[in-house]
Amino acid sequence: MYTYIYPSYPGYSPSFSRHPEDVDLFTGGLSERTLPGSAIGPTFSCIIARQFHNLKVGDRFWYENPLLMTGFTEGQLAQIKRVTLAKLLCDNYNLQFMQRDVFRFVSPRDPSNGHINIPRSPTTLEKYTREEVQIVAQESKIQRNVSHNRVRLHYLGNYEPPNRRRTRWPGGASVL
Structure with missing residues (x-):
């Protein structure tokens, strides 16, 4: 320690x-x-x-969550993961150049993060909107998660905190 x-x-x-x-x-x-x-x-x-x-x-609405009917398909996830923050900033602020890692400063001592030209290519999920959404979770996995959460809720409902240990300070003072 x-x-x-x-x-x-x-x-x-x-x-x-x-x-x-x-x-x-x-x-x-x-x-x-x-x-x-x-x-x-x-x-x-x-x-x-x-x-x-x-x-x-x-977060049940997390974009990578495969258990939802509202989740993205594999094609949509692949398209989303291709987008970088640098590309997002260039597209939305009409910028021509941006450093690769937008969280690092560009400096003469560190040329590895120099400005790069990011081509404008539309990122669209329109071609994926007509696909049928499929539930990829198996029935057994859903049942297991439901029973697991029932046990957790029962445990939390009956939870009592353990007795706290007394802290002894120099000089004999005691605090609970």
């Missing part, structure tokens, strides 16, 4: 945090060393990654 925390961080003291559960989440996350190529440490990286995963998996 201590390999990730800056020892010089204000408020950090090994005597206050003998166990990882004793460290406040926000304070501990701010005091962590950043991961390579990141602006945050491992705790906040994990929380943010889980949140984005849950947003994608939990």
Whole structure:
């Protein structure tokens, strides 16, 4: 645990945090060393990654979700995935040139992200709108998901939080 925390961080003291559960989440996350190529440490990286995963998996209207009658066909998905943010910006703002990775700066020291000419080609899903939508989920998968969610709902309805552990501070003070 201590390999990730800056020892010089204000408020950090090994005597206050003998166990990882004793460290406040926000304070501990701010005091962590950043991961390579990141602006945050491992705790906040994990929380943010889980949140984005849950947003994608939990969104029944996510465009890659194959279980919906409103989902896209394979041809439509292939057409959508061909579009880059650079192409989207060029088409909508009438630009002629754009760097490959729009989130990186173009600099003389990094010529790999130089401006490229993006040809105007209409991206349209019109030829796919007349296709019949097919449900690709098997009946057994649907039944399994329904029964799994019933179990989860039953569990959540009967959930009681475990007793919280008392935190002992130096000097004998105790906080629940």
